[in-house]
Amino acid sequence: MTLTKADIAKKIADDCGFMKGEATEIVEKLLDIIKARLIAGEDVMISGFGKWTVKAKHSRRGRNPQTGEELILDARRVVTWKYSPVLKKSVNTGSSESGQ
Amino acid sequence: MNKSDLIEALAKQADLPIRKSEEIVNLVFDTMSKALIAGDRIEIRGFGSFMVKTYQGYVGRNPKTGEKIEVTEKRLPFFKTGKELKEKVDGEE
Numbered sequence: 001m002t003l004t005k006a007d008i009a010k011k012i013a014d015d016c017g018f019m020k021g022e023a024t025e026i027v028e029k030l031l032d033i034i035k036a037r038l039i040a041g042e043d044v045m046i047s048g049f050g051k052w053t054v055k056a057k058h059s060r061r062g063r064n065p066q067t068g069e070e071l072i073l074d075a076r077r078v079v080t081w082k083y084s085p086v087l088k089k090s091v092n093t094g095s096s097e098s099g100q
Numbered sequence: 101m102n103k104s105d106l107i108e109a110l111a112k113q114a115d116l117p118i119r120k121s122e123e124i125v126n127l128v129f130d131t132m133s134k135a136l137i138a139g140d141r142i143e144i145r146g147f148g149s150f151m152v153k154t155y156q157g158y159v160g161r162n163p164k165t166g167e168k169i170e171v172t173e174k175r176l177p178f179f180k181t182g183k184e185l186k187e188k189v190d191g192e193e
Contacts (some may be wrong), residue, residue, distance in 0.1 A: 081179030
């Protein structure tokens with residue numbers, strides 16, 4: 001099964017007493033806030049869940065694995081995410097620590 | 101940015117009381133955590149996706165003593181950045 005944005009919005013509508021449209025808008029806003037911070041190069045850490053970090057990668061020589069041709073990969077910025085130790089534990093024991 | 105900053109920013113953006121914003125932010129990450137705990141994927145268009153990878157257990161050795169160690173199976177969540185976010189993060193200085 002896959003959890004989507006619509007599923008999250010439905011959960012908010014059901015549990016927090018919003019109309020579906022309102023809940024969808026709130027989820028969009030929440031995601032936009034996180035995105036904007038990452039685009040600005042800032043890290044975003046959610047305790048108990050994980051941390052997004054923006055990393056700068058140097059340019060380097062690479063190869064096209066199909067043709068073996070050498071090429072220069074430009075310097076770039078990438079987003080990485082690391083699970084929190086709490087989430088790692090829950091994923092392995094199959095139980096969530098609720099109420100934070 | 102941490103969770104409290106996010107709660108504050110959302111309260112402002114969505115014109116919500118802090119309490120309500122806190123409830124929502126907690127619920128969102130709680131829902132996402134539960135999906136991963138159940139072994140489900142999470143797919144958020146334009147943002148990214150999460151999945152849980154399972155690593156099989158194996159018998160390892162302590163390189164110093166040569167002692168055998170049983171490494172048990174483990175599951176770890178991963179995030180793959182979505183196309184739109186990936187391009188935007190790389191696009192602006």
